[in-house]
Amino acid sequence: MREKEKYNREILDLIRSMQNIDFITPEDIPNIDLYMDQVTTFMDEHLVSSKRFDDDKILTKTMINNYTKNNLLPPPNKKKYSKEHMLLLIYIYYFKNFLAINDIKDILDPVSNLFFDGNGSKKMDDIYSDIVNLILENMDSQLRDIIRKSNKSNKLYSELSDEDEKKTLSKFAFICMLSFDVWVKKTIIENLVDDTLGKKKNTVSSNSSNTKAKKNK
Known part of the structure; x- marks a missing residue:
């Protein structure tokens, strides 16, 4: 019983820790353009709580250069990165944990094309603030769902x-439930990207329909 209580306490502590995730706000980002070293230092300082291990790298010069090379990030202006660059790098940092680079590019391209460098009716930092607020508003319901699982x-x-x-089987079941959630949401994101690009989709519903059709033959 003590082991079970200890395990449950560990899970609850882990879930509560998610409420203390550090979000970079637009106000945190300097209003002046930054050199590469300043960008990596800023990200390291402000996203340290998201590291899994102490020696994990948040953002490196090589990563930033690769993002620019692969057109995820507009080129810097005279080796300096703007606030808009910083916001795109934050999106990339989170997206790359579960999405392919090509998908990230397809997600960010429309936003970057419309709103980068002050284009469009909304500022990039206002869009970012809107999204962070949505995430924070939804945090409690997400944590309650995790506790329920x-x-x-x-x-x-x-x-x-x-x-x-x-303990072994309970933890395995918990991991599987969370993994299915991740898979479902990842699949929805990928289908949204494909739909935007007009790609042919192989959705779960179409697979199910094909399977039923074969059974009925």
Whole structure:
């Protein structure tokens, strides 16, 4: 029982820690253009809480150069990066954890083309603020859903008497539930990207329809 309580406490502590994620606000970003070293230093200082391990790299010169080379990021102006550059780098940092580089480019291109360098009816920092506020507003409901999944996975094997077996299977079930959530959301994002580009989609619903059609033959 003590092991189970310890495990549950660890999960709850982990979930609560998600409420303390550091978000870079537009006000945090200097209103002056920055050189490469200043950009990497800024990101390291402001996104340190998102590291998994202490020696993880947030952003390196090589990464930034590759983003520019692959047209994810507009070229710097006289080796200096603007506030708009910084905001795009923040998006890239989070997207690259679960999306392919080509998908990130397809997501950011329309926004960059419309609003970079003060073009369009909205400023890039205003758009970023809107998105951060949406995320924060949705944070509590997301955390409640994670807690619900944790409780369900704990109950799934409550009949087992061996605590090691119970903990192992409960954690595995919890990971699978969270992984399915990630897969579903990633698939939706990829289909949204493909839809924007007019690509042919191989959706779950079409696969299901094809399977049913084959069964009926």
